Amino acid sequence: MTATQDSFLALCRAALGPQHVLTDAADKAPYLTDWRKRYTGEALAVLRPGTTEEVAEAVHACHARQIAVVPQGGNTGLCGGATPVAGQDSVVISLQRLNRIRQVDPLNNTITVEAGVVLQHLQEVAREHGRLFPLSLAAEGSCTIGGNLSTNAGGTAVLRYGNSRELCLGLEVVTPSGETWHGLRGLRKDNTGYDLRDLFIGAEGTLGIITAAVMKLFPLPRASVTALAAVQSPRAALALLAIAQSHAGAMLTGFELMSALSMTLVTRHYPQLRYPFADIHPQLVLMELSDSESEDHARGIFETLMTNAFEAGVVADAVVAESVQQSRDFWNLREHIPLAQVEDGKNIKHDIAVPVSRVADFIETTDALLQNAFPGARMVTFGHLGDGNLHYNVSPPEGVDHDAFLANQEQVNRIVHDSVRSHNGSISAEHGLGQLKREEIRHYKSEVELRMMRAIKGALDPLGLMNPGKVV
Amino acid sequence: MTATQDSFLALCRAALGPQHVLTDAADKAPYLTDWRKRYTGEALAVLRPGTTEEVAEAVHACHARQIAVVPQGGNTGLCGGATPVAGQDSVVISLQRLNRIRQVDPLNNTITVEAGVVLQHLQEVAREHGRLFPLSLAAEGSCTIGGNLSTNAGGTAVLRYGNSRELCLGLEVVTPSGETWHGLRGLRKDNTGYDLRDLFIGAEGTLGIITAAVMKLFPLPRASVTALAAVQSPRAALALLAIAQSHAGAMLTGFELMSALSMTLVTRHYPQLRYPFADIHPQLVLMELSDSESEDHARGIFETLMTNAFEAGVVADAVVAESVQQSRDFWNLREHIPLAQVEDGKNIKHDIAVPVSRVADFIETTDALLQNAFPGARMVTFGHLGDGNLHYNVSPPEGVDHDAFLANQEQVNRIVHDSVRSHNGSISAEHGLGQLKREEIRHYKSEVELRMMRAIKGALDPLGLMNPGKVV
Numbered sequence: 041m042t043a044t045q046d047s048f049l050a051l052c053r054a055a056l057g058p059q060h061v062l063t064d065a066a067d068k069a070p071y072l073t074d075w076r077k078r079y080t081g082e083a084l085a086v087l088r089p090g091t092t093e094e095v096a097e098a099v100h101a102c103h104a105r106q107i108a109v110v111p112q113g114g115n116t117g118l119c120g121g122a123t124p125v126a127g128q129d130s131v132v133i134s135l136q137r138l139n140r141i142r143q144v145d146p147l148n149n150t151i152t153v154e155a156g157v158v159l160q161h162l163q164e165v166a167r168e169h170g171r172l173f174p175l176s177l178a179a180e181g182s183c184t185i186g187g188n189l190s191t192n193a194g195g196t197a198v199l200r201y202g203n204s205r206e207l208c209l210g211l212e213v214v215t216p217s218g219e220t221w222h223g224l225r226g227l228r229k230d231n232t233g234y235d236l237r238d239l240f241i242g243a244e245g246t247l248g249i250i251t252a253a254v255m256k257l258f259p260l261p262r263a264s265v266t267a268l269a270a271v272q273s274p275r276a277a278l279a280l281l282a283i284a285q286s287h288a289g290a291m292l293t294g295f296e297l298m299s300a301l302s303m304t305l306v307t308r309h310y311p312q313l314r315y316p317f318a319d320i321h322p323q324l325v326l327m328e329l330s331d332s333e334s335e336d337h338a339r340g341i342f343e344t345l346m347t348n349a350f351e352a353g354v355v356a357d358a359v360v361a362e363s364v365q366q367s368r369d370f371w372n373l374r375e376h377i378p379l380a381q382v383e384d385g386k387n388i389k390h391d392i393a394v395p396v397s398r399v400a401d402f403i404e405t406t407d408a409l410l411q412n413a414f415p416g417a418r419m420v421t422f423g424h425l426g427d428g429n430l431h432y433n434v435s436p437p438e439g440v441d442h443d444a445f446l447a448n449q450e451q452v453n454r455i456v457h458d459s460v461r462s463h464n465g466s467i468s469a470e471h472g473l474g475q476l477k478r479e480e481i482r483h484y485k486s487e488v489e490l491r492m493m494r495a496i497k498g499a500l501d502p503l504g505l506m507n508p509g510k511v512v
Numbered sequence: 513m514t515a516t517q518d519s520f521l522a523l524c525r526a527a528l529g530p531q532h533v534l535t536d537a538a539d540k541a542p543y544l545t546d547w548r549k550r551y552t553g554e555a556l557a558v559l560r561p562g563t564t565e566e567v568a569e570a571v572h573a574c575h576a577r578q579i580a581v582v583p584q585g586g587n588t589g590l591c592g593g594a595t596p597v598a599g600q601d602s603v604v605i606s607l608q609r610l611n612r613i614r615q616v617d618p619l620n621n622t623i624t625v626e627a628g629v630v631l632q633h634l635q636e637v638a639r640e641h642g643r644l645f646p647l648s649l650a651a652e653g654s655c656t657i658g659g660n661l662s663t664n665a666g667g668t669a670v671l672r673y674g675n676s677r678e679l680c681l682g683l684e685v686v687t688p689s690g691e692t693w694h695g696l697r698g699l700r701k702d703n704t705g706y707d708l709r710d711l712f713i714g715a716e717g718t719l720g721i722i723t724a725a726v727m728k729l730f731p732l733p734r735a736s737v738t739a740l741a742a743v744q745s746p747r748a749a750l751a752l753l754a755i756a757q758s759h760a761g762a763m764l765t766g767f768e769l770m771s772a773l774s775m776t777l778v779t780r781h782y783p784q785l786r787y788p789f790a791d792i793h794p795q796l797v798l799m800e801l802s803d804s805e806s807e808d809h810a811r812g813i814f815e816t817l818m819t820n821a822f823e824a825g826v827v828a829d830a831v832v833a834e835s836v837q838q839s840r841d842f843w844n845l846r847e848h849i850p851l852a853q854v855e856d857g858k859n860i861k862h863d864i865a866v867p868v869s870r871v872a873d874f875i876e877t878t879d880a881l882l883q884n885a886f887p888g889a890r891m892v893t894f895g896h897l898g899d900g901n902l903h904y905n906v907s908p909p910e911g912v913d914h915d916a917f918l919a920n921q922e923q924v925n926r927i928v929h930d931s932v933r934s935h936n937g938s939i940s941a942e943h944g945l946g947q948l949k950r951e952e953i954r955h956y957k958s959e960v961e962l963r964m965m966r967a968i969k970g971a972l973d974p975l976g977l978m979n980p981g982k983v984v
Contacts, residue, residue, distance in 0.1 A: 231945070233983055
């Protein structure tokens with residue numbers, strides 16, 4: 041350890057308290073590997089500040105000594121964005137101790153929270169105040185709102201409420217030099233200069249550290265009702281979406297696609313789940329309506345739209361949930377797809393988005409390209425159809441060794457991502473770039489766009505200390 | 513004229529056609545003064561490119577010669593953001609000829625339009641495709657979508673659909689050096705790096721020129737119904753808002769406040785308008801519900817929520833419109849407030865926002881401060897209460913000369929804007945900064961924020977050629 045490092049750690053211990061400066065290998069370990077264990081990095085120390093002032097002090101100390109900073113929330117990211125890069129001289133700053141709810145303002149429909157607040161806790165506090173915080177995703181029990189904002193997390197309610205960016209009104213940020221920007225505005229309208237807020241959102245900690253945020257709340261719906269519809273194809277699912285939007289408007293809060301293979305895997309590996317149809321259909325659509333009137337009213341809307349869909353020949357079969365329990369059963373089928381995939385063995389995952397109108401084209405084209413290159417490849421396709429966001433996962437042909445098939449990852453990625461590009465889509469819809477897609481994105485963004493991104497990085501973080509090796 | 517200027521104009525004439533390079537004083541005049549005639553500037557020429565390629569060529573030529581560029585849409589801005597600064601050696605680039613609808617994608621609920629498309633035309637094209645484009649504001653007959661995006665325009669439907677920023681999915685931009693960024697993505701989810709889109713939105717042409725955009729569309733509601741409610745105070749109006757949001761959820765698309773003085777002026781100067789109550793009430797609220805079912809259903813919702821509001825003692829009197837005509841009559845009262853103010857004489861205008869929960873506090877506090885400084889001052893307060901956005905206009909006491917009163921503008925602004933700050937608000941909610949508030953904002957933004965804004969400006973426009981003298 042150099043003298044500079046020594047004096048740096050002494051300063052951190054004085055500022056944060058010695059118990060919040062982890063230097064022991066065993067103490068640091070959980071922060072140095074992502075939860076899927078794909079990335080492991082090194083760090084001089086893990087710092088656990090408890091207040092924004094302490095974050096600023098720590099970052100200021102790093103800046104003065106040119107020590108790189110890796111911000112980390114719940115460490116549930118899927119692209120290695122919160123894991124230090126191997127061999128870098130850096131510190132991890134964990135935001136988990138910044139976990140206070142600073143203010144709930146039901147009349148303004150806002151909540152002010154610190155970055156380390158766990159998403160599920162935020163949802164619960166909102167509910168206690170008779171409000172909905174709609175962001176919802178698989179990791180909600182451990183992910184933090186700071187991480188959600190830094191990756192602009194999506195989830196299951198984007199169709200109606202937008203992604204993390206659209207749910208945020210204001211931010212508090214510690215800049216790369218250790219200053220604090222107090223931008224915690226709870227305003228619906230504010231046109232006074234450049235949109236710094238949205239620049240920090242989705243920047244994955246490469247421009248500064250989000251320490252707190254003002255998030256939007258919504259009136260709690262009086263009822264949520266779910267239905268499952270069996271359709272012949274992704275194209276029919278799109279026709280159903282148009283019918284549903286026309287009849288339900290903003291009440292339509294969920295519209296998920298699940299392919300036959302997804303349901304085959306789920307019913308095979310989780311036979312205890314209640315699958316409501318006699319057969320596996322080519323595609324299932326899971327729909328959710330949220331209603332400010334009543335359950336009966338929501339069922340009435342479902343009835344109208346399903347009648348229309350049957351008459352148009354769009355839907356082959358459908359079940360509207362009769363109870364809260366049955367609604368949960370339907371969501372369970374959806375949520376067990378990734379787990380059933382784990383049971384089935386390894387596969388090559390993609391988190392892609394295309395314009396909603398091109399989802400069916402994308403699936404048909406890409407399936408054909410992959411079948412051509414890898415005859416028998418099994419595509420497990422599911423996701424947020426209402427947002428054009430698919431989890432398009434490629435499993436090996438039946439009987440082929442999964443590990444051997446994974447050797448084709450680069451070729452499979454190229455086929456899928458090239459197809460995404462030709463459908464005007466995105467190769468990372470809701471997970472970000474992190475380390476995983478930092479190189480990959482250079483294939484797909486223009487030099488003009490990459491240059492602007494680098495110019496912004498250079499302007500706000502001229503020493504390049506914030507989360508190096510990620511995004512740009 | 514210098515030789516450089518000569519060769520520049522020759523190049524522009526070759527690129528755009530001579531008829532689209534205006535150098536004659538009379539031809540240039542309409543582009544050099546804002547429509548409220550508060551600002552007049554100078555320009556070497558007004559360029560009227562017809563395509564994105566021509567815009568890029570013109571900007572490239574300016575960049576090579578360090579000629580400043582002032583982008584202009586419909587020239588309806590309220591802060592002088594599209595008028596060149598006096599004495600600058602610049603050109604105006606008018607986007608009005610970029611007025612093509614490039615694509616309508618009803619299934620993706622998007623429309624791709626060029627910057628010069630007039631807002632009302634965009635609304636009409638959307639409607640022809642059975643879709644709603646919800647952005648709506650007073651200047652919609654002549655403002656352009658490029659200008660709306662550059663100022664992040666708000667209007668009357670922000671409560672439900674968001675402002676221009678939230679309605680935009682992708683942009684095409686000509687950068688200050690004359691390159692083109694092709695960011696016309698029609699995606700609901702795309703987490704692949706820094707949010708350049710939202711940086712250009714609201715930048716008022718100081719970072720580049722928006723040449724086209726992908727905008728969101730929505731299912732056309734089956735019915736829109738309007739109601740007027742009389743309440744005792746802004747505080748009661750807020751209580752009504754909470755009740756309305758609880759019962760109507762996302763159906764509530766408009767919630768406007770109109771003070772007694774606003775209605776006194778409207779009924780005095782426009783006696784032909786149908787005012788539905790016998791008396792002038794302390795405050796009126798105009799509410800609009802948009803319904804994907806039917807008019808009857810919307811009326812039922814109004815009935816429920818008004819019953820609740822009466823029982824809670826929140827509403828003194830209320831009328832639900834019986835016809836489309838009556839809905840229009842109610843909106844007419846709201847829209848005639850600014851016109852009635854013109855009839856009444858000059859006043860000092862403010863476009864402010866505070867958290868919704870603090871609107872009543874803001875009005876009470878600021879009214880008292882102004883009464884103290886200017887006894888008898890008459891505040892004409894109205895606006896988008898659902899967004900916390902008020903047009904808070906200060907008229908002289910009865911009998912006081914309007915021009916003489918306007919001499920107090922700076923002192924009045926300081927009182928109002930200081931009060932906005934102490935209520936955590938914004939001094940420009942929906943009109944932007946332009947020239948008008950460029951100095952004023954320096955009182956109210958921190959040095960940290962101003963420095964980040966300047967760093968971004970320097971990074972993307974290092975020669976400082978884009979719309980100088982505006983925003984930063």
